[in-house]
Amino acid sequence: MTNVVSLPIAIWDHPCSAADQQHALDALEHGSVLFFPQLRFSMEELEGRLLSPTIAAKSKNVSLDCSSGTLRGSSADEAELRLLRTMMQRFAASSGALLSHLLPRYKAGLVQGRTSFRPVEIAKRSTSWRKDDTRLHVDSFPSSPVRDKRILRVFSNVNPHGQSRTWRLGESFESVARRYLPSARRPVWGVRQLLRLLGITKGRRSAYDHFMLHMHDRMKADLDYQSKVDQIVFEFHAGSTWIAFTDQVSHAAMRGQYALEQTYYLPVTCMLDPSQAPLRILQRLAGRELI
Ligand SMILES: O=C(O)CCC(=O)C(=O)O
Ligand SMILES: [Fe+2]
Structure with missing residues (x-):
């Protein structure tokens, strides 16, 4: 089952003890959620x-590409867009500072992805049902293959009325994989090349991406699983x-309502223990390379 591990960090840009760094790295790589009850993002x-x-x-969130400054998904006027961009850039920088202090091992490999505001x-x-994030799932995006990278995300609840963000957390990745991998078909020859040529995927969808999408979809489509699998409810205040x-x-x-989120991509080889990566777990279960 998924654990939530709390750390008493209260400042984004502040050195972390070696003990906290070790604890955080271990917990994350073993599939826990790291929780910072006192780390507020101030608006x-x-x-x-x-x-x-x-x-x-009309979308569920506004997203920012920090490298180009492009904002997507907002209907705000010019002045609000400027405010929004500044706030999201500040969140992106804060999350980056936190990761560099807490997880220095990842620093060289981390690639910054999109920043999102979820109002x-x-x-x-x-x-x-496929886009319904109220159903248990592991993240996998049809148009953005990750191949040999992990998806690491930093979330902050910025609700001004004291409302929590409520998540359900389910079973371990290996349990999910053992349940849904056997029913997965192998990728059909040529389809992944075609998706890339047509610009439907950004880059080549690997066999790993194919199986991750399969698991994401099968979990969400399985209502019996959704209600019966071992799970906990957790409130991020x-x-x-x-x-x-x-x-x-x-x-x-x-x-x-009202959260900020920053996505990062991390090469599996930058992990302390790459054998915990979904890629390696799926390769072990499938008995072959999936890259
Ligand atoms: O917005 C959230 O709290 C999380 C939604 C989700 O499943 C995701 O962004 O991957
Ligand atoms: Fe998700």
Whole structure:
């Protein structure tokens, strides 16, 4: 079962003890969620006007590509867009500072992905079952293959009314894999090359990506599994932060409004113990390379 491991860190850009670093690395790589009950992301007074679901056009979140400054998914006016960009860049920088102090081992390999702001109440969103994050799943994105990389995400609940963000956390990655891998078909020859040529995937979808998508979909489609599998409910209170390898941790976001999230990609080879990576676990179970 997925554990939640708390750490008493309260400042984003502050040295961490060697003991905290070791504890954090170990917990994350073994599939726990790292929880920082006292690590609040503070918003400036002016940024209060961003706390409205209408900031996010029709999508569930606004996303920022920090390298180009491109914001997607917002219908805000110019002044609000500037505020939004500044706030999200500040969150991206804060999450980067936290990771560099807490997980220095990863520093050389981490690649920054998108930053997202999630101003819409999860429980009120309507989506297809495949995009429904209220169902337990491991992260895998159809258009963004990761191949030999992990997905590491930093979340912060910035709800101004004291509302928690409620997640369910399910069984270990290996248990999920043992359950759903046997029913997976091998990728059909040529299809992955075609997806890439047509620009449907950004880069080549590896066999690993193919099996991860299969698991993501089968978990979400299996309502019996959703209700019966061993799981816990965890409330991330307003003003708290958490980190997880979301390609490994079985998670579902049930309720909550106003969160920030920063995605990072980490090469499996940068892990202290790469044998814990979903890629290596699936390769072991499949008895072959999946890259
Ligand atoms: O917004 C959240 O709290 C998490 C949703 C989710 O499953 C994800 O972003 O992977
Ligand atoms: Fe997810």
